[in-house]
Amino acid sequence: MSVSFRRFALPVAAAFAFAAAGCASTSKQASTGEYLDDTVITTKVKTELFKEPDLKSGQISVETFKGEVQLSGFVSSRAAIDKAVAITRQVEGVKGVKNSMILR
Template sequence: MTLAERFMRFLCGCALLALVACAPTPQREGTGEYIDDTVITAKVKAALVADPDLKATQINVETFKGRVQLSGFVPAADIARAVALVRKIEGVKDVKNDMVPRN
């Protein structure tokens, strides 16, 4: 085996390792899923800010594999409105409501 063949095999092995390392698992997102979730989070935050009746700065948004988690201390009247608004956004698979009503 020549030096060039060894080098090519080494490069192919590194490329294969890089592809496997980026593969998604149930606990970890793949690169494409991470980008998709970032876009969904941005859409959710924009929709919350665009609604004049919601206090969007009090709502925290996290997305994992299309599932959006809302959290924060929010007026009780805003919780159902925020969840309904987020469910309408394209790409959202599920909404987990961890918002706590405050007086």
């Protein structure tokens, strides 16, 4: 290889590497498709929780990020927590459930 080709190839390769790294998705942001999927999952979970008469679903918050559902809020018993988590796990698209609910 000639010296002039090396001088040209190295900066081009470095620029390409930086450009390719900028195209990689980050784990902190969901793509548009993931955001829509998460919105559907959140809606389905809220609907299923609302159907359960033993739960005060208005006091349970549901957030979804990349299929991982976080439940938070106040509930009256450990049985209510277990029921809410079980219902959430059964919803299609849920990859995992994080329980942040507090007994009141």
